[in-house]
Amino acid sequence: MKDPFVRSPRGVDPADNIVQQARQGSIAAIVQVLNDNLTDLGVRTRAVFAEGWLQLLCESPQAQSLDVDEVVERIQTLLESISPRSIRRVNVNCRVAREEQLLWLDEIRRDPENQLLWSKSISIRRPNLLKRALSHQRQPAGPRKVALPRRLQPSQPRNQDRDRQLLMGSLILILLLLLGGVWLYRTWMAASPPDSTDLPADDPPTPAETSPAPPPQVDPFAQAVTLAEQASFAGQTAESRAEWLDLAAKWQRAADLMAQVPPEDSRYQTARDRTQLYRQNSQVAQQRAEGVEQPDD
Known part of the structure; x- marks a missing residue:
């Protein structure tokens, strides 16, 4: 019987595998990355993807740990760092921890005022292709932990030889990207969900378009x-x-x-x-x- 899971090769840090799964859009992997990087705030998260939104629930035993600015900024930074596929809109819901509710999203939708401390919607910006490529080039080879720094590290002394090598590598990489840029751009756009702003506004809708067919029944x-x-x-x-x-x-x-x-x-x-x-x-x-x-x- 064929194994339905792809095993990580030996010598590869499992943290890298989790980040890769999160980039592919795995909700469980995204939750694990968020929980690993929000431990210092005492915040635990749960998530579900519904109606084109990633619905996040952040819980902490103490309300003061759920500062809206800090929590939202940290989550947006983490999600933009991993850039999960097909996820561009996120709704962050926060409440004081209580006994686990399996259908927490339904409970919040029924009574948001009594269920939540606050709720915030954010948009995830996709990094520039050149910036992502240069970022991967500068990372050292070998096993590493999740590449999501919690705080900026102090700057290191500049190495002119290393900077010259990086510049030459960047120039070569730019030439390669220019040669394959059209193909990469079309592939990226095909993998992204369409936005309402992409729809043409000049052509008036036909009568058939104004009366969409009823959606198929789902069992x-x-x-x-x-x-x-x-x-x-x-x-x-x-x-x-x-x-x-x-x-x-x-x-x-x-x-x-x-x-x-x-x-x-x-x-x-x-x-x-x-x-x-x-x-x-x-x-x-x-x-x-x-x-x-x-x-x-």
């Missing part, structure tokens, strides 16, 4: 079953912390879908039982992730 029960089967299969080979966190997110998503089955559905009772089962599986996967020992650097 949350079938989606939850499919997702649960995938999670069950992946759980047979999960070993690393990232894999268990991804499993916990899948089980949680399957439970949320089951909870959407309406009472008039003939499968409603089955859906209620499976909702509870999937939530238990998500908690087990979360515990397994916390129990995985992190390898020494």
Whole structure:
């Protein structure tokens, strides 16, 4: 049986693997990166991607730890550093820590005034391609931890020979980017979600466009079953912390879908039982992730 997960090669720091997964858009990996870099604030995060927004929940036992300016600035800096794929809009929700609520987003939407201390929406800017390439060139080779500095380090003495080598390398890199710039730009634009500002405003909409077809009916029960089967299969080979966190997110998503089955559905009772089962599986996967020992650097 083929292993559904890609294993990290020996000698590669697991932190790099987590950052790479976060860049690919893994919600579990993004949460791990944020939690690892917000420890000094005493803030823990949870996240879910809904309706084109990354919904973040930040919790701390003390309200003074949730300063809006510091928390938002730190989160925006971290997300812009990793630049997760297809995520450009983020809504940061903060509240004092309480007993865990699996459907926290629904609770916040129903009663935001009593559930939250504050809420802030931010936009994630994608780094310039040349800036990203130069940043990767200047990083030393070999294993490293997550490349997200918490504070700026003091400047080091300049090395003229090194600066000359970097300048020559930068010039060569610029020439290569110019040769392949059109292809890289089109690939990048294809991977980015379309913005409403990109839509043409000159042509008036046709009658067919003003009456869009109704969206197809979605069966949350079938989606939850499919997702649960995938999670069950992946759980047979999960070993690393990232894999268990991804499993916990899948089980949680399957439970949320089951909870959407309406009472008039003939499968409603089955859906209620499976909702509870999937939530238990998500908690087990979360515990397994916390129990995985992190390898020494």
